[in-house]
Amino acid sequence: MTTEAGSETEVKKGSEQLGPDKGKDKPEEESETPENQKSREASSEEAQDSSSAPAPTSQSSPSSQKKEKVSPESKGISRFLPPWLKKQKSYTLAEPKDETKKRTTEEEQVVEESERQTPEGVAQPKKSLEEAGAENQRNAKADDKEKHSVPSPETQPAKEDGKEMEVEKVATGKEETQEEKEKRETKEVQTAEIKTEIIPQKSPKKIKTVQCKVMLLDGTEYTCDLEKRAKGQVLFDKVCEHLNLLEKDYFGLLFYENSEQKNWLDSSKEIKRQIRSLPWIFTFNVKFYPPDPSQLTEDITRYFLCLQLRQDIASGRLPCSFVTHALLGSYTLQAELGDHDPEEHRSDYISEFQFAPNQTQEMEEKVAELHKTHRGLTPAQADSQFLENAKRLSMYGVDLHHAKDSEGVDIMLGVCANGLLIYKDRLRINRFAWPKILKISYKRSNFYIKVRPAELEQFESTIGFKLPNHRAAKRLWKVCVEHHTFFRLVSPEQPPKAKFLTLGSKFRYSGRTQAQTRQASNLIDRPAPYFERTSSKRVSRSLDGAPMGISDQGLLRDFPATGGQTAGDKIIDIEAAGQAKLKEGGREDDGSPVKTPQLELTQDGKKKGDHIFQVKTLPGKEKQWTTMPWIAGAKPEETNKRHASRAEGPCTGVSDAAKSSHETLNIVEEKKQAEVEIEDTLVVDETNKGKMQVATDAGETCKVEHLSKKDSSSLPSDSSSSSSSSESEDEEVGEYQPHHRAIEEVIREEQEEEDDMKRKEHEEKTQRVEAIPEGSKLKVPVEHTQVTAENLVQENAVTIATEEKNLSEEIKQDLGEEKEEEQLKLNGDVSHVDIDVAPQIICCSEPPVVKTEMVTISDATQRTEISTKEVPIVQTETKTITYESPQFDGSAGGNAGVLLSAQTITSESISTTTTTHITKMVKGGVSETRIEKRIVITGDADIDHDEALAQAIKEAKEQHPDMSVTRVVVHKETELAEEDEK
């Protein structure tokens, strides 16, 4: 819990900017109650965000640029955020939602302040219109702010989430600082976080302690008292100290939600927040199985690894053949009993040990037989032999997770040192090595990996898996992030923190990587510690994970559960709650993700702003956006949840887009080509047979040459920007781009440094590739959209925005039944606000069609060839067509309008899901109301999508006769016959 000095500068910035906020924070911090703490954190986060947001403005553009470079993602995010969103913050704050808690209001105020700053900042950049980038930055900032504001005002839960996020951030920051003080990578955001934490620490008096129990690998129990707010690291260090273990990075502490769901205690976060109402009972386990145990430095480390493996084997988690069971068992005997002694070791001496889940007499005889052959081996040698054999087992170090593939077939996902393995009934059906994986993400209960295109393939493909619930998805995602970082990176990546746009979890592995731990191990200079090998007789009992879990549960019951609800329930609540997030949401895992994204966005805002700037110029980035929203839309089931979530803020989709954009951005800037990144949207829905996703954005078609397909995609994104906010709202999302990290400055993959380069090239290539398909593949839906566009009648404020150069006006059609009127009024009110119109050149030229190859398959066996029915390969063609006026983007990005209000409304019918996002803002004295409607039409072939689309557009027009359609984006996903795809 020590505070790190590294971030001071950053803090200062934040403090300066957010001076008032700080003050607020401090008092809050002083209060010791957890809630207060949370609020503090939230406030601190906000402060951070605000600080971050203002910082760019206040700072010269160059700084912002730098930031951009550093964290391209943030930029990407900002891009997404529409200018109006920025403004929204304040409005939202003003809105009554805040009522829930005073704290929230305070926070909001803070936010507002920050926001205020932002507008100023915006104005400044405007001054230097020359630098469109600056404007973009502003926008981005504003957007970020908006996001913040959106979540915070809406509900306290958001704040809580923010807290959680902060906590995570803080923790990460701490760890980093501790571990990597030298590096000093800590960023502003981190510092801010640190502050918050520190403060709580300062509050000295009310230290409550809790008794922790830790089940050790030898079956014994370790008990200690911990400060109630201690972080996982504290406990872990205590345990390792107790065990006399130095090479501890391979290990971790588990807690069980139930007999099956185990979670790794994040050492950078407070324990209490992680376990919630669960009893303080943990299990000390191996977390990263070293592929070559002989490289461990100390015998004691190998010993614990042996104990773990014996558990794994005895419990059946690590399957072995009969012969291997016998062999490993014999080494266990040799290690624990020494040489076979015919006198002492009678026939039955073995049956007290458990070597296998189903131990037979025959096996015991075999074990005894083999035991005799090991005569002379020391315990350490026997352990080494044990490990040499165990490490060759195919399931050694594979962490299995239940999942379903895109077709609903039960599979297992195995995370290991080398990558991700896909199993179906014990058979390996696919494998994705880490270098092949571009991105790992999760959204709700879906887990996605984005894979490099195969040799002859043009497109990256995203593969989706369905996890039992979103917690499982997040758990898997975390495990992947950790394994990738531990085994593939030289040093851990910095957590996304404020800089990142990451919508979802900011979680990153914060411990040492294998490379680092090996390095550290080399420095171990102590005589081999003496330790006693306990008999595995005991081990066999306590080893089993399941029993532990059960016991835990029992304990849980005994313990007064604050929440009372199970984690799962809570989650549900959160989702349902949507916008209004309950305190429950505040719980670290569940709540945090949602908030996190938002928070992150806000924090990122400054940087993002910069990025945004770029983004606007680069349409490609936007693509991603669009896709993401679409995705969100694609899942009808979740619409309700979405509503709630949408209000909150940009979700994963955004983050994804942002990230991808980041990567691409560099490239794009250079070449000014649209990025070719294919949308990551994975539609995991098993149901999707032909999904038509239509976003009706108004849009006159504007043509900008350089805006290529990406633009089209981007366009949707813009529209989505409004919508994006909603998208981002998706509660839990986490993204992790293994390779890209390098870009971020933080981490380099050993081998993959080159990859980045290649990647870029690759991306470029892909873009080109895409272009071709796009052109060729316009589809009917486009026509519809055009029709709508033509119909554009009139413009409100909207027109003004659009008017500028390109003529595009964007109007979002509204389903939003209720509040249009209100919004209109608002517009009028706001008119006084001056907005600079910095028309950015954003145009979409031809209806860009983006073709995305979606492969949802878990089967490597793949494609055509699988004789089995279950062949999980589904190829989908996704097309996105956008008609838009360039201005839209420009207006969005360039004009710093004042956001008066924003709302999202979702309605659902059998085959269509309509999400309406209404944004009111004032630009240059003109109030503008934008209505963005996202209509998702899902259905089989028997649904006439075109018809449905036309109908939807028609309805939208009818509903808002006084508005014009500025952009229409049609995103169509169709399953293709495998052969059809190139």
Place this chain on the structure above:
Amino acid sequence: MAGLGGGPAAFGRCTHAVVRALPESLCRQALRRAAGPEVDYARAEREHQLYVGVLRGKLGLQVLELPADESLPDCAFVEDMAVVCEETALLTRPGAPSRRKEVEAMKRVLESLNLNIVEMVDENATLDGGDVLFTGREFFVGLSRRTNQRGAEILADTFKDYAVSTVPVHDSLHLKSFCSMAGPNLIAIGSSEAAQKALKTMQQMSDHRYDKLTVPDDAAANCIYLNIPSKGHVLLHRAPEEYPESAKVFEKLKDHMLIPIANTELEKVDGSLTCCSVLINKTAVL
């Protein structure tokens, strides 16, 4: 005893081989994927005897030769009946119903070797040994007309130590119709599109990187690698008269003792070199 087969270093070790004499019914009644010239029984027998002679005489293996059964025209292709890895033998359930009785004789002989025998009793499972490629580190199982998912699952359950990955096989009888192991870490692979595709799949599935030896002819990619203590790397491959281009490729293997073997007659009924034997490494008796 080294466990897990002693690791990759021990790959190819072999002490025993099970073969079966050719029934005369083979000529007309053996299953074949495509009609073609009739098998010259006399010549087939000569080739087979040469094959057995190499295993027994030249390599010093203990060859257990089962008598032919005229009611089982395909009985010479013993490989399909059993998958033996280390001390465990999985008796298969061949995909061709007419061949299922062939397992009985195989069972008897394997029992005589004191192997741990696992029988595939699931009636939904089919597995031909020709679809099973064991690399020393893992299994690849071709999902073909003869082998299905369930069969592969049972194999995975039998050999729990190893990863078992499935590979779709089209356009050929078995997975090993176009590939085989030519060394401890070396996969011989045919040049056909299907073969290359299968190889790619295997490469993707594996944590390990194998070297590959690409030969022009798919059929020639089926060879037999042995690690004989006194002779080192031994490779039985198709004769230059049959596949001259492929033979040239094999001849580039410097460290291998190369033994060309003709298999022209049995090839007419889809027989390959590996088809005609089950190789067993019976380690020292404990």
